[in-house]
Structure formats: C-alpha cells, structure tokens
Amino acid sequence: MRTAYRVETVRAAEAEVMAKLPDGALMQRAAAGLATTCAGLLRRVYGARVVLLVGSGDNGGDALYAGVRLARRGAGVSAVLLGSRAHEAGLAALLGAGGRVADDPYGVLARADLVVDGITGIGGRGGLRPEAVPVVRAARDSGAVLVAVDLPSGVDADTGEVHGEAVRADATVTFGAYKPGLLIDPAREYAGALRLVDIGLALPPAPEVEALQHADVARLLPVPVGESDKYRRGVVGIVAGSARYPGAAVLAVSGALRGGAGAVRYVGPAGDAVLARHPETLVHAGPPAKAGRVQAWVIGPGLGDTPGVDDVLASDVPVLVDADGLRSLDPPAVRARPAPTVLTPHAGEAAALLGTAREDVESRRLEAVRELAGRYGATVLLKGSTTLVASPTGPVRVNPTGTPWLATAGSGDVLSGLTGSLLAAGLAPRDAASAGAYLHGLAARHASRDAPVAACDVAEALPGAWRDVRSG
Template structure:
C-alpha cells in the first residue's frame, strides 16, 4: 500500500521529529535522497562529472533542500548553478554550503535562462508543499526556458504549481520527469491533474511518523489479499450471484458487456433482467434471464443497475425495485441520472460509479452546483463530497479513478493502474459488471470498487499490450480480466510497470 498525507499532517510530524534531532538533520536526509536520485539520472545519461545542473531556488525549506542537494552534486564534479528567485529569503546555511562546494550563483534572468538552455538537468525548488495557486510571474520566464530546452526536471517534494493536498493545478505549473518527495507521498502526487505533472515519483524516507493517511493506493499484494477465492465447499451461491439490470433496445451491448465482465470476474452465476435477454444469452448461454425486473429475477447477492438502461418509466421501476432489494447495489450510467432526480438515498451498501459529467448531475441532485471542468480539476474534494452527500461509496472514474467512502476519516483510494486506451465505448460497463461481481462475492463497497478499478486497469494494459499499447475494445478488456486476476494472485507485477523507468536522454 502506498500512503499519502496532507500538508498539515506532514508538518506536524516533521515538527515532532525536529525536537528530537540535531538542527538540520531532516533537511540533510532530504537533500541526500534528492542528490542520489539526481546522480542516478545523470549517470544514466552518461556522466555526473562535468554535467550541467541548474537549481531553481525559492524560499524556505524547499529551496534549502535544493541548495544542499546541489552542494552534494557539485562535490561530485557536476557544474551546478543556482537561480535565486527570492534572494532576501534564501536559507543562509544552505547557500553557504552550496558556495563552499563550488556551486555558482546565476545572476540575472537572462543569464539563468541561458544556463537552463545548456543544462542536463534542472531541479525545481521554487515552491514547497505549502504553495497554492499557479506559479508567480517571477518564475514564469524560467519555466518557459525549461519548456523550450526540453531539459528534464526533478521536482523537489512536489512540482511547483501543484496543490499538495488535492492535485489541483490552478495556473502555470512545472512538469517534472521525476518528483523526489520526502517522508510520505502527498495526495497531489497521486491524483490528476497533479499526478500528470509529477512524472515518476520517488519517495525518500526521512524518519517521520505520520498518522492515518488521507489517500492510499493499493498495490498487487493488497489486491491479492482481497480477491475472493472458492473453496472445496463452494457452490454458485457461496461464490456470489450477481443480478444485472442493464441494456435497452438502443443499447443492448451494454448489457452484454456488463454480464461478460461479471462472468470473467468470478461470479458464481449471473442473473440478467432487461430487454436485451436474447443478445445476452446468445453471447453467454450460462446466464439466467428474466424480463420481470429485479423484484422477480430470483436470488442474488448484489445488483448492478444502469448500463444502457435508458431513462423511461420502465428504467425508473427497475431502479426502484433494486433500491428496495436488501442486497448491495451498484448504480452506473443511466441509473445515476435517475438517482440524481430522486436525490440521495443514504445506504452503506451502495456503490455509485460516475464519470465527471454524471458526478455533476448527482451533485445537482443534492443541491450542489458544479461544472464538469471543476470536477475534473478537483477530483479528490468532489469525490469526498459526493460520498458524504449520498451516504455511500463513490467510484469517480477518469484519468485518475478515486474510490471514496462516506466516512471522511477513511482514506480515499487512488487507483494506480490503467491506460488511456481504456477511454473506449463500453469500458465503464465492463467496470460495473466486474465491481458488481465482487460485491456479490462479499467485498465491502470500498474494497469492491478499489479492486475492480485495479483489475480493470490491469486488464486494459494486458489487452492493449506492453509499452505504449494499442487500441482496444471493451470486449477485449472483459476477456483480459482472468489474466489480470492471475497476475495479481501470483503477486508478480509483470503485466505493467507501476513506476516508469528513471532515465533521461
């Protein structure tokens, strides 16, 4: 499990540890880890000795970490220049150490931009984790110089311009090839859009003890521990029977995809109800079908309602019957918009799976106005808000998938898998059937949503192939679910690399 903590939590933990250690110890630990990562990058590109490194140095501890790391690189033979963005507030001890190691202060803006154009590596120490909003005007010429030169950037603790607690990017921000973060991950490094600016994230332990995380990300071992496994005594009911109410005359394929993924995700049996029964049975003859709605479909351990359902009177009756059923319930697609018209129906066994547009409708149904752009820019706050408003678990889909429960004390889960190739018609229907199968197997909504997102992402990677991947269909994603399941179950993170390679050049 990877954990991320808020700025307030990190500062409190650092404050407690500083009282027990000699002054400057934490800063030196951070600088040592930062310098080691930079040296690794420079070595991968050919050399450390004689390489050119430019430091963009702001005020406070973040700038000090950058200068101390620069001093270590200079001592190893790198030519290190520092641009001081706030000379009156620079950390004096760090500046002294930098100069003593042979570091050079770059003077005016024109000279600093020229140095960036010749650099092998730039360190972003402009703004620390307490920064809010985009970069200030004084930093923009250097940002533009970096962009023109195409020089790789190592962000110090967090890319400048990214909100550490939410991942919001309110203006101009640094795009890093690598972010070296200290003590613990920050939520903004794991949640888009901030995660997209962070590049590869390397954690440097500095000894702080932090409390319960604000955000967490499952890894292979965590998912493997949650996967339901049949025993010798299992039958279809013990494995879990999932009911799926989906599809319509216009969208019969949504039903087929949801059913297919449920079958590939370990359901003991699938009961389908809806107008696409002929298409479903043609594709999957093992499915039990009915046209009587959830109330008359037979015994299930969980319901999935919504993919391709439409929004007429029959769809509303289907939703009402599923809400009345005393089993866990997943709502997706059209069912979400129907629920938004009705308003919150708080229940702990409910899992909602909206994308940003559907989240806007749900928010409006609870009296909160927002735009799609606002939700996409502030995924973490809106996921939490939706879960609290509706009193249930919310899986907010998107470039970063988040799973938030109704209790604000429980960490939000960020999914680390996935690929842009999953942005294809029917992909959400596959996710719904997969998560519904896990609900029927007995997983709690938070676990079912988290495991489903993880496996869905892995299946997308498997289907699209290694490295850059290739276009895929939702049917191919559903078919790849068993391979993703096996990969997780054996604990080998071989289907994809959850961290990119640290290299430049």
C-alpha cells in the same frame, strides 16, 4: 500500499523529528535522497551541468544542499535565485563547494543536463508567480531532465488542483510521505515518476489517500474452496441494456462473469443478445424483484428509460448504480437503504449529481468524490484519468492502474459488472470498488499494449489480470 498525507500532518511529523535532531539534520537527509536520485538520472555526474531553481523556502534549501553533494562529485552546479531570499546556509555551502549563482538564468538553462525545481514547497498555493513562469518554461524547453523537490511547484499538495502555471517534472522526489496531489490528477500529470525518500517521520495510521498495490488486491479477491458452489460464491443481478443499447448488457454481463461470482442473473430486454454471447447467464424478463435471489445488483448501463431502478434500490442487498441509473437518484432514498450502495459516475455524471460543471469536477476530483460520498451516504467510484473511490468515512483510494486507451465506449459497463460481481462475492463496498478498478485498469494494460483496445477486449483480459495479481 502507497499512502498519502495532508501537509499539516506531514509538517507535524517533521516537527517531532526535528525536535530530536541537530539543527538542519532533517534537511540534510532530504538533500541526500534528492542528490542520489539526481545522480541516477544523469549519465554521469562528473562534468554534468546542473541548474537549481531556488525559492525562498525549505525546498530551496533542499535543492541547494543536493547541489552541494553533486558539485563535490564534479558536477557544474548553478543556482537561479527566484525568491526574495535564499536559504543562507545552503547557498553558502554551495558556493563553498564550487557552485555559483547564475547571472543569466536562460544561458545556464540552455546548456543544462538536469534542472532541480526548488521554487515552492508543499505549503505553496496557487500557480507559479509571474517572475518564475518564463524561467520554468525555459527549463522545460531546454530538454534537460527536470526534477521536482517534494512536489512540482505550482500544484496543490493536498488536493491535486492546479491553478495557473506549474512545473511539469520528469520526476518528483518527495520526502517522508506521499502527498495527495502527487497521486491525483490534474497534479499527478505534473509529477512524473515518483520517488519517496524516507526521512524518519512517524505518521498516523489513517492516511488521507491510499493506493492499493498487487499484494493488497490479492488479499481481497475471492477464491473458491472445496465446498464452494455457484450460490455460495455469490450471484450478481444485472439490470442493463435496452432496445437501443443491447451491447451494454452484454458488456456488463461479461465483466460480471469474470468478476468472481458464481452466477449472473440478467434482467432486461437484451436477453437474446446476452445469451448469444454468454449462454451460462440466467436470463429473466423482469421485474428484478421476481428474477430470483441475488447477493448484489448492478443497474444502469445502457438502460435508457427501462424501469427497474426503484425496484432494485428497494432490495436488501448491495446495489451498484451506473450510467442511466444515476439520473433519477434521490440522496435521502439512497441514504435510507438498508444495504450498501456504490455509485460509479464519470465526471459528467458526477457534475450532474452535484449540480456543477464537468470542468469543476475534473479540476477538483478529490473534493468532488468526497462530496458525493457524503451527500448520498454511498461508496462512490469516480471514473476518469485517476479513478477515485470514496466512502462517507475513511481514506480515499486512488487507482494506480489503467491506460488512456480505456477511454472507449463500453469500458465502464465492464467495470460495473466486474465490481458488482465482487460485491456479490462478499467484498465490502470500498474494497469491491477498489479491486474492481484495479483489475479493470490492469486488464486494459494487458489488452492494449499501447494500441487501441475495445471494451470487449478488456473483459477478455480480466482473467489474465486476475492471475497477474494473484501471482504477485
């Protein structure tokens, strides 16, 4: 599992280590890891042209000492000084190793093979300063590999927000711990490939953000045993679809049937369409309260004005609410439910729930998902370029799987059915939402192979994603 920590937590851990080490030793550890990554990105170090963009803080010092190591291996290293002052010892060491300070930043950038962004550190706020913007643009336009030190300059380490101009790196070398902004859009888009360098920090057990990996999801997935039957494995109820959108019901049921539950009960007007595609489904005309016992409900995909939301919310089992079901939610009613609730909005739906603009949600995804979870007392799966899962307490989970090809009609219906099935199988809300998002994104990767994919293709690929996770 990848874990990410806020700046203040990382700074406190660094202070503890620095108190036990000789002066400058922690920076040397960071610089060694940075130099190793830079060397690996170059075809060869000897004769390579490296440019360091050096700010006033410790990130500039990390860049300078990494430049020292590269210069000693035969690279031509030039420093472009962008702050009010440079790290004195680091600059002296670079000059002593044969590096130089560039008089013309644009000349050296035009010939660079690799550029190191050490302009601002994890404490930076707001975008790049105006004087740094043309230099960063020249670095990007040069075609050189661009490596960020700890995080790209101009992005917010704690929130993933980007205000103004920021560095778009090909790779980011971060020290001690991931920072939330490296895992969450929009900042994640600026970070490129991530490399974590261990510098010996002792971090608390509860991170700010965590990202599950194959082994974590495999431990969560329900596996039937010899005495299992369809009811012991869990029954999920699906209230979805309408005369206008019968396909939403089919897709939600498709996701649910491949999500680990023993049976699926469908309630709604699209029963004929559901049975034509999935004859194993248990179909009922409704209302939901009379459809039979379930261990979890999913309501909302393609629902339109079809009733049922109040009926489902009044039940004593976990409920997942998506799409049209989100429109009439009352926060006090959701908080008062005797069983857990999972909400799965996209950015537009989240904006409506929060009373703000879609652009606001997309620019501050971490804050928005936390606010929704707190307001409704629910687990919230915020869909989008990075899918986030938040409960009222505990770390926010960021989903690392997926592909832009998932931005297709009906894919969210499949996710709702899949996640609801995991709820019915007994997973806790945060685990069900996290595992559902992970499998859904992985299935989309399997189905698309960098080509267009339809929602039904994602559903068909879920067994393969399940096997992939289980096999490690």
